[in-house]
Amino acid sequence: MFGLLLITSTGVGWLTALCVLLIIAEIGGIAFLGYKIAHFGKEVSAAVIGKWDLSAGDEGFDAEKAKKIERTKRIVKDVFVYLFLTVCAVLAFLPFYWMLMSSVKTEMEFRESVPTFFPHTFQWKNYWMIFHQVTGTRGGASFGQILINTLVVGFLSTFLGLVVIVVTAYALARMDFKGKNLLFAVMLATMMIPGELFTVTNYITVAKAGMTNSYAVLILPFLVSVYYIYLLRNNFMQIPNSLYQAAKVDGLSDMGYLIKVMIPLTAPTLISITLLKFIGTWNSYIWPRLVNAQSWQLITNWVTGGFVDRLQPTSPWGENWTIYGGNYGNSETLDTLKMAAVCMVSLPLLILFIFCRKYIMRGVSKSGTKG
Amino acid sequence: MMEEKDNVSTPAQPPKKHNKFVQYFIDLGARIKGWFAGKFNAVKEFFHGFSKEARAEKKALAAEGPQLSRGEKFRRGFRAQSGWLFVAPALILMAVFTFYPIIAAFIGSFKQEYLGMTGKFKGWGFENFIRVLKGDTGTGGANFVQCLVNTLLLTFVSVPLSTLLALLISVALNSIKRVQKAYQTIFFLPYLTNALAMGAVFATFFKIIGTVNNTETVGIVNIVLGWFGMKPVDWVGINSPVWYLGDLRIPWAKYIVAIIYEIWSGLPFKILILFSAMQSINKQYYDAAKVDGASRWTILWHITAPMIMPQISYLLVTGIMGGMKQYSAIVGLFGETMGMNYDMGTMVGYLYNYIGLGQTGYAYAGSLILFVIIMVITFFNNKLTKKRTTY
Numbered sequence: 001m002f003g004l005l006l007i008t009s010t011g012v013g014w015l016t017a018l019c020v021l022l023i024i025a026e027i028g029g030i031a032f033l034g035y036k037i038a039h040f041g042k043e044v045s046a047a048v049i050g051k052w053d054l055s056a057g058d059e060g061f062d063a064e065k066a067k068k069i070e071r072t073k074r075i076v077k078d079v080f081v082y083l084f085l086t087v088c089a090v091l092a093f094l095p096f097y098w099m100l101m102s103s104v105k106t107e108m109e110f111r112e113s114v115p116t117f118f119p120h121t122f123q124w125k126n127y128w129m130i131f132h133q134v135t136g137t138r139g140g141a142s143f144g145q146i147l148i149n150t151l152v153v154g155f156l157s158t159f160l161g162l163v164v165i166v167v168t169a170y171a172l173a174r175m176d177f178k179g180k181n182l183l184f185a186v187m188l189a190t191m192m193i194p195g196e197l198f199t200v201t202n203y204i205t206v207a208k209a210g211m212t213n214s215y216a217v218l219i220l221p222f223l224v225s226v227y228y229i230y231l232l233r234n235n236f237m238q239i240p241n242s243l244y245q246a247a248k249v250d251g252l253s254d255m256g257y258l259i260k261v262m263i264p265l266t267a268p269t270l271i272s273i274t275l276l277k278f279i280g281t282w283n284s285y286i287w288p289r290l291v292n293a294q295s296w297q298l299i300t301n302w303v304t305g306g307f308v309d310r311l312q313p314t315s316p317w318g319e320n321w322t323i324y325g326g327n328y329g330n331s332e333t334l335d336t337l338k339m340a341a342v343c344m345v346s347l348p349l350l351i352l353f354i355f356c357r358k359y360i361m362r363g364v365s366k367s368g369t370k371g
Numbered sequence: 372m373m374e375e376k377d378n379v380s381t382p383a384q385p386p387k388k389h390n391k392f393v394q395y396f397i398d399l400g401a402r403i404k405g406w407f408a409g410k411f412n413a414v415k416e417f418f419h420g421f422s423k424e425a426r427a428e429k430k431a432l433a434a435e436g437p438q439l440s441r442g443e444k445f446r447r448g449f450r451a452q453s454g455w456l457f458v459a460p461a462l463i464l465m466a467v468f469t470f471y472p473i474i475a476a477f478i479g480s481f482k483q484e485y486l487g488m489t490g491k492f493k494g495w496g497f498e499n500f501i502r503v504l505k506g507d508t509g510t511g512g513a514n515f516v517q518c519l520v521n522t523l524l525l526t527f528v529s530v531p532l533s534t535l536l537a538l539l540i541s542v543a544l545n546s547i548k549r550v551q552k553a554y555q556t557i558f559f560l561p562y563l564t565n566a567l568a569m570g571a572v573f574a575t576f577f578k579i580i581g582t583v584n585n586t587e588t589v590g591i592v593n594i595v596l597g598w599f600g601m602k603p604v605d606w607v608g609i610n611s612p613v614w615y616l617g618d619l620r621i622p623w624a625k626y627i628v629a630i631i632y633e634i635w636s637g638l639p640f641k642i643l644i645l646f647s648a649m650q651s652i653n654k655q656y657y658d659a660a661k662v663d664g665a666s667r668w669t670i671l672w673h674i675t676a677p678m679i680m681p682q683i684s685y686l687l688v689t690g691i692m693g694g695m696k697q698y699s700a701i702v703g704l705f706g707e708t709m710g711m712n713y714d715m716g717t718m719v720g721y722l723y724n725y726i727g728l729g730q731t732g733y734a735y736a737g738s739l740i741l742f743v744i745i746m747v748i749t750f751f752n753n754k755l756t757k758k759r760t761t762y
Binding site: 078081082084085088089091092093095096098099102111112113114115164165167168170171172175176177178180183187190192193194196197198199200201202203204205207208220221223224226229279282283285286290300303304335338339341342345346349350352353357360361 | 454460475540557558563588719
């Protein structure tokens with residue numbers, strides 16, 4: 001209550017009200033506009049068709065002419081639809097294009113007052129630069145180190161996570177033990193709570209346990225993901241019980257049944273989980289930054305560090321830096337290097353998406369979250 | 372009982388008589404011995420149950436009937452609960468990293484001036500919440516009301532706009548026949564992106580890049596605006612324009628950048644959901660409508676829209692939930708201090724700011740407020756979706 005009072009007292013209440021009004025007006029306005037346009041179109045077409053119908057009585061209705069008008073209308077509509085889609089598609093793709101092109105431009109070309117849409121000179125050295133990172137502003141974490149961190153943490157957390165998830169989901173789906181349903185309900189209930197609530201305590205826990213600056217601290221807190229357990233349990237439940245009995249008759253143990261029957265049958269879901277877990281590691285940013293020093297961080301942390309370079313007459317670019325009006329020795333952020341780093345992080349994701357689209361989309365469209 | 376007594380009282384050789392006191396201890400000793408012997412036998416049988424002979428025995432026993440030895444019974448009981456062994460790893464991890472933090476957050480938020488690393492605090496009370504809401508934390512950290520306003524504003528502007536645009540695109544996509552697949556691919560392409568990395572790309576669109584020969588060079592957006600005679604605006608940098616509302620800062624230029632970025636990054640998922648929902652609508656409805664002479668708008672309004680209503684509400688809800696927790700997009704756009712001294716801070720950014728400052732009490736209080744807000748949204752969502760899905 002006092003919170004509400006406070007909020008109104010600082011003028012935020014007005015702002016919020018204004019925003020809500022704006023949104024309502026916005027949606028309402030668009031809907032109204034759409035309605036008007038629809039009606040207008042209807043009236044016009046009714047008028048046109050009506051005219052044709054009228055004239056049909058007088059001069060003999062030309063069916064072919066009506067067809068022609070229909071076709072023209074359709075073409076006009078198609079032109080608008082394709083135009084709209086093309087503009088949207090170009091805008092959607094532009095950031096990727098810009099990222100790719102900027103990453104191979106020279107810093108000088110990137111800073112030109114009229115940007116070039118296609119680089120005059122391709123400077124692949126940018127990539128060489130980010131791999132070797134001469135400037136040492138990154139706290140001693142080279143790209144190689146960061147990549148190794150990411151791969152090790154990614155594979156370990158994916159593999160161990162899968163083991164935990166599969167075993168738990170199997171127990172929840174197929175085994176009978178006291179308190180199973182209660183346990184499952186409690187697990188599901190934790191999904192309602194935003195993960196940020198845990199982070200505060202987890203940070204203190206790992207810091208007190210002296211686990212900071214290690215791989216374990218990046219892996220352990222995220223091994224269990226209740227959502228994937230839930231997903232896999234539902235998958236396991238769909239496998240008919242008769243299969244289990246048949247396997248028992250054939251002399252398979254519980255573990256054997258899990259490995260030889262259930263895992264192959266739920267492979268698509270498992271692949272989705274594997275990919276999403278790995279992508280989750282690839283994109284994780286906050287936790288590594290919080291608990292680990294730079295040399296133990298992951299690839300997304302690497303991107304955010306400014307790619308600053310001290311401008312030197314003997315710069316590895318071999319460019320004439322005086323043109324920037326800055327003094328030698330000044331530190332400047334080099335956007336081309338940053339774009340090269342962004343490419344290094346984004347392109348694997350794009351390629352992965354192109355090849356594993358089906359599995360990724362299956363996982364994400366069910367959960368509504370990425371990674 | 373009587374029969375037993377008779378049996379005992381009429382043995383062939385009468386046992387030696389002791390007095391009552393000694394007899395009691397003899398009986399006690401016999402009982403203890405018997406108890407241990409019983410346990411020992413049970414353990415022996417339990418381990419015996421694993422051996423090869425036991426399996427044969429068990430088969431024979433099973434053929435005879437359900438007469439189980441004590442060890443076997445125990446083993447079966449143990450087996451029935453062995454599911455706990457399977458869930459144990461997950462349970463232990465969750466106990467440490469999920470259940471304990473929940474309890475700790477609820478307790479810790481009431482500890483005044485709580486410093487998590489040392490565990491020191493002054494007393495109990497609501498002071499953390501009051502100070503967080505007042506913005507009076509005295510640590511130079513982010514302002515909660517600022518962060519709350521930023522989060523709400525960005526979410527409630529970008530999510531409806533992005534859903535609307537996604538709806539338009541999917542309607543258009545659904546109505547064409549040629550090169551549909553190609554458009555689809557392009558629209559889905561930004562689906563998997565690293566929010567931070569792409570945020571950096573968007574920042575280069577908007578920023579003032581630098582100077583060449585003492586003239587400012589600017590990003591694409593400012594160049595395009597320049598064609599219409601507008602002066603370049605510092606959209607993401609330190610000279611970004613800000614309005615002041617009391618203590619509150621409204622960095623409108625940064626808001627615009629963030630909203631555009633969020634619309635862009637939200638589109639692929641939304642298009643995917645809406646488009647696949649439209650594709651799965653039964654074609655018979657459309658045929659029937661066409662027979663009845665319905666116009667395209669009527670079809671859109673009376674058939675397509677109601678059929679994809681669940682998806683739209685799902686997208687709005689997940690979008691708002693995600694928007695409440697946004698963090699990395701803002702960091703990608705405006706850097707790790709989230710604009711000038713957290714003027715673009717979000718609620719999650721607030722938490723991390725205070726974790727970094729070591730002010731655990733305020734971080735807990737902030738996270739609980741975030742939790743309450745999300746719970747309220749979930750509650751309204753459940754109410755709304757129950758109403759909506761019964762069309």
